[in-house]
Amino acid sequence: MVQQAELQEKASIQPIWRVMQSLSVYRWTAIGALLSLLLLTVASAVTPQLFRWGIDQGIAKQNLQIVLYSAGWMMIAAIGRGLFNFGQSYWAEAASQGVAYDLRNKIFSQIQNLSFSYHDQSQTSQLLTRVTSDIEQIRAFLSTSLIQVINSVVTLVAIAFILLIMNWKLALITLTVVPMAGWLLANFLTRNGALFKQVQEQLGDLNAILQENLLGIRVVKAFVRESTEMTRYTSMNDALVRANMKTIRAIRNTFPFIFLLSNLVTLAVFGYGGAEVIGGRFSVGELVAFNSYLLLILQPILLIGFAAPAIAQAAASAERVYEVVDAAVEIRDRPNAMPFETCGGRITFENVSFRYPGATTEALKSVSFETRPNELIAVLGMTASGKSTIMNLLPRFYDATAGAIRIDGRDVRDFTLKSLRSRIGIVFQETTLFSGTLRENIAYAKPNASLEQVIEVAKAAQMHDFIMGLPNGYETIVGERGVGLSGGQKQRLAIARTLLTDYSILILDDSTSAVDAQTAAQIQTALDELMRQRTCTSFVVAQRISTVQNADRIFLMDKGHLVAQGSHQELMQTSPLYSVILESQVKRSPSLIPLSNR
Numbered sequence: 185m186v187q188q189a190e191l192q193e194k195a196s197i198q199p200i201w202r203v204m205q206s207l208s209v210y211r212w213t214a215i216g217a218l219l220s221l222l223l224l225t226v227a228s229a230v231t232p233q234l235f236r237w238g239i240d241q242g243i244a245k246q247n248l249q250i251v252l253y254s255a256g257w258m259m260i261a262a263i264g265r266g267l268f269n270f271g272q273s274y275w276a277e278a279a280s281q282g283v284a285y286d287l288r289n290k291i292f293s294q295i296q297n298l299s300f301s302y303h304d305q306s307q308t309s310q311l312l313t314r315v316t317s318d319i320e321q322i323r324a325f326l327s328t329s330l331i332q333v334i335n336s337v338v339t340l341v342a343i344a345f346i347l348l349i350m351n352w353k354l355a356l357i358t359l360t361v362v363p364m365a366g367w368l369l370a371n372f373l374t375r376n377g378a379l380f381k382q383v384q385e386q387l388g389d390l391n392a393i394l395q396e397n398l399l400g401i402r403v404v405k406a407f408v409r410e411s412t413e414m415t416r417y418t419s420m421n422d423a424l425v426r427a428n429m430k431t432i433r434a435i436r437n438t439f440p441f442i443f444l445l446s447n448l449v450t451l452a453v454f455g456y457g458g459a460e461v462i463g464g465r466f467s468v469g470e471l472v473a474f475n476s477y478l479l480l481i482l483q484p485i486l487l488i489g490f491a492a493p494a495i496a497q498a499a500a501s502a503e504r505v506y507e508v509v510d511a512a513v514e515i516r517d518r519p520n521a522m523p524f525e526t527c528g529g530r531i532t533f534e535n536v537s538f539r540y541p542g543a544t545t546e547a548l549k550s551v552s553f554e555t556r557p558n559e560l561i562a563v564l565g566m567t568a569s570g571k572s573t574i575m576n577l578l579p580r581f582y583d584a585t586a587g588a589i590r591i592d593g594r595d596v597r598d599f600t601l602k603s604l605r606s607r608i609g610i611v612f613q614e615t616t617l618f619s620g621t622l623r624e625n626i627a628y629a630k631p632n633a634s635l636e637q638v639i640e641v642a643k644a645a646q647m648h649d650f651i652m653g654l655p656n657g658y659e660t661i662v663g664e665r666g667v668g669l670s671g672g673q674k675q676r677l678a679i680a681r682t683l684l685t686d687y688s689i690l691i692l693d694d695s696t697s698a699v700d701a702q703t704a705a706q707i708q709t710a711l712d713e714l715m716r717q718r719t720c721t722s723f724v725v726a727q728r729i730s731t732v733q734n735a736d737r738i739f740l741m742d743k744g745h746l747v748a749q750g751s752h753q754e755l756m757q758t759s760p761l762y763s764v765i766l767e768s769q770v771k772r773s774p775s776l777i778p779l780s781n782r
């Protein structure tokens with residue numbers, strides 16, 4: 185139990201240290217804030233002494249000059265406090281903005297590097313919450329809570345020192361408040377760390393529903409599920425409010441005790457100090473000064489108290505942010521990885537098996553094949569038979585669990601990822617477009633491509649005529665995720681985008697599924713030309729008979745196994761499964777001519 189508690193505490197405190205260490209990049213700004221803070225403490229600590237001087241030496245002895253002098257110095261101290269306060273908050277804010285900026289960039293760059301498997305398993309909305317709300321919590325901690333705590337500790341130490349010099353007995357009575365309040369706060373932090381983490385997680389969950397809803401709003405409306413979605417969102421929103429209320433209750437249960445403590449101490453000082461003044465052992469000026477210090481010493485304790493929930497919240501947020509920053513990038517370059525430059529066209533799968541992280545069964549089971557230079561391979565199979573998985577392994581979106589994948593005899597893991605992926609042109613099954621113009625979307629991987637080059641690939645993807653029919657042509661703005669384009673148009677744009685890259689291996693993963701048969705055939709003819717001219721090998725995950733017939737070889741997948749390979753004619757004669765699949769396609773798409781009639 186003790187060990188577990190220790191672990192928990194370690195887990196919550198460490199990220200905060202790490203956040204503070206990241207201030208070292210902005211050390212001069214942080215030092216500026218710290219210096220201002222120290223000067224602010226001096227200016228605050230000196231004021232009660234000026235009071236004491238003014239009362240004891242000025243008012244009590246009827247010396248107007250000293251009263252005026254003390255008032256003048258108090259004025260200077262007040263101006264100093266204002267200036268140092270400004271300097272402290274300005275520099276603390278600047279340093280916190282710097283750290284937040286770096287963290288945002290770091291987490292974004294890590295998100296770019298993390299492997300497909302990480303993104304498969306993580307929730308987009310939780311990532312969004314980490315980049316936005318969690319980093320904001322950390323920034324607020326650096327700009328406000330951290331400064332409050334340092335300020336409080338420095339003030340506490342300085343004032344405790346002054347009080348002890350002034351009257352050690354009275355000082356000891358006063359200072360009893362410090363360990364008691366400290367204990368209450370430490371308890372509060374340990375008990376409620378998990379609660380603050382829970383709030384951030386629930387905020388992420390709430391964002392998840394919002395995000396899913398925004399992405400799927402058309403489905404929601406089509407299925408008339410608005411009220412169900414509303415209920416789902418409201419109940420998550422309720423849960424968030426409940427969690428937030430729990431934190432507020434925790435704060436409410438702790439802070440009244442600290443206030444009570446401070447009030448009791450004020451009374452004790454008044455009673456004991458009053459008796460000392462009557463007994464002639466303490467001057468009125470000293471008691472007034474002491475009382476002012478008492479306020480100054482309670483203020484830091486309360487400030488630490490107010491900062492405590494924010495620190496707990498920031499610790500939970502820092503833990504969540506560093507979880508992403510530290511996540512292992514599974515697919516990375518090996519030491520001494522070499523660039524992939526020329527492709528001879530011999531792609532080999534040697535007993536390749538693959539299981540998706542978290543999956544219970546293998547998506548590929550001991551798949552072996554070898555392609556020949558300039559071959560066009562069609563991959564065919566029932567749904568979920570492993571076709572896309574084969575395509576995912578070649579550019580190393582995932583690494584094979586067993587076996588090896590080679591290009592011209594060299595393991596794909598020996599190449600640098602950047603060179604490997606830039607020489608493999610892939611058109612995914614699902615099309616993602618970015619907001620921007622049609623031209624920008626086509627030239628996504630090659631922003632400097634000339635308009636002629638863009639037009640050339642758009643023609644090959646049978647997109648040019650459509651684009652030219654638009655009032656703004658290639659400069660037409662595409663909505664978010666390609667809103668405003670049909671499914672087939674999006675797919676054709678995705679094909680054009682890939683054709684503009686420096687591919688030498690081309691993979692088309694069912695990328696004309698939303699295009700009508702006639703247009704698909706036109707794209708196919710244009711692609712056939714390009715594939716044979718520019719690629720060393722091409723793979724097409726095929727659904728259409730025309731594609732299958734054009735292929736040099738067909739790989740037939742079934743439940744993760746490569747069950748047959750050969751030409752269309754060969755498979756027609758040898759593989760019953762092949763005939764079944766093709767027949768089912770003919771039924772699905774009446775525009776296709778049954779194979780038996782060809």
Ligand SMILES: Nc1ncnc2c1ncn2[C@@H]1O[C@H](COP(=O)(O)OP(=O)(O)OP(=O)(O)O)[C@@H](O)[C@H]1O
Nearest residue numbers: 304540543547565566567568569570571572573574
């Ligand atoms: N990211 C993933 N995480 C876990 N399992 C996955 C993932 N992607 C695919 N799978 C599983 O792997 C198996 C093979 O999927 P794959 O996408 O390769 O099939 P496919 O033949 O391309 O199917 P389709 O024709 O429907 O696109 C399926 O059982 C699928 O559920």
